[in-house]
Amino acid sequence: MSIDAVTVDGVTKRFGNHRALAKVSLEMRAGSLCALLGPNGAGKSTLLGILSTLVRPTSGDVKYTAKGEAIEDGAGLRGQIGVLAHESFVYGELTGYENLEFYGRLYSIDDVQARARQLLDEVGLDPKARDRAARTYSRGMLQRLALARALMHEPPVLLLDEPFTGLDREGSAALARTLARVREDGRLVLVVTHDFEALDGVCDQVVVLRRGKVVLDERCESGAFGYSDLKELYHRFEE
Numbered sequence: 001m002s003i004d005a006v007t008v009d010g011v012t013k014r015f016g017n018h019r020a021l022a023k024v025s026l027e028m029r030a031g032s033l034c035a036l037l038g039p040n041g042a043g044k045s046t047l048l049g050i051l052s053t054l055v056r057p058t059s060g061d062v063k064y065t066a067k068g069e070a071i072e073d074g075a076g077l078r079g080q081i082g083v084l085a086h087e088s089f090v091y092g093e094l095t096g097y098e099n100l101e102f103y104g105r106l107y108s109i110d111d112v113q114a115r116a117r118q119l120l121d122e123v124g125l126d127p128k129a130r131d132r133a134a135r136t137y138s139r140g141m142l143q144r145l146a147l148a149r150a151l152m153h154e155p156p157v158l159l160l161d162e163p164f165t166g167l168d169r170e171g172s173a174a175l176a177r178t179l180a181r182v183r184e185d186g187r188l189v190l191v192v193t194h195d196f197e198a199l200d201g202v203c204d205q206v207v208v209l210r211r212g213k214v215v216l217d218e219r220c221e222s223g224a225f226g227y228s229d230l231k232e233l234y235h236r237f238e239e
Contacts, residue, residue: 003066003080003156003188005029006051011060013046013212020046022212023060028205030156033179033189035199035225037234038209044192045086047209048159051190052083064157079107082155084163088146092135096125096145099134100152107153119148124174139166147175157188164195172198196234200227208234 049055104112123144208216
């Protein structure tokens, strides 16, 4: 299965009397990286949860398509999505290697040990920490391991919520390189972030949410947005 696009059509989400999203519509394509920006409380994490199929919208639809055909929601679709959320979803008593091996076996990955080593190298997790229990990790180490977990099954769709949190400059640069590679591989990436500098030259679509509504959806058709472009687009609708 190769997902070509994700289309959000008039999605609204309410939690009791609170409206988190209001008729959100947008489209994201394979081979692109979309930066989802907005102030705290704008609805970014809620939208990511809906895109991951873990949260159901109150109204509206999200459509995943492969070769122009809609993919029905279910375990098959969820297996095509990699998610990095505020919760790391790693097991504290397992080591870095053991966490990746566990998730790799869930997805029936061939040569899971080699895949785990490759990803831990790519995300830059300290070799000395890889055989330690994850509960001993710093915030930045957990973030690197959680990213490797999300990438383990090479999902065609990658949804990342504040992935640069807790990373030092070197870690942020390594993550940006990984995201650029994933995008070049033809996959679809959505990144919720406040870190414009980390996405310099990496993203080619910017969506800005304010009070649960899309106030900007813009693509760069000739490459990728730079740091100054991202700042200008974000502040264009600042209240």
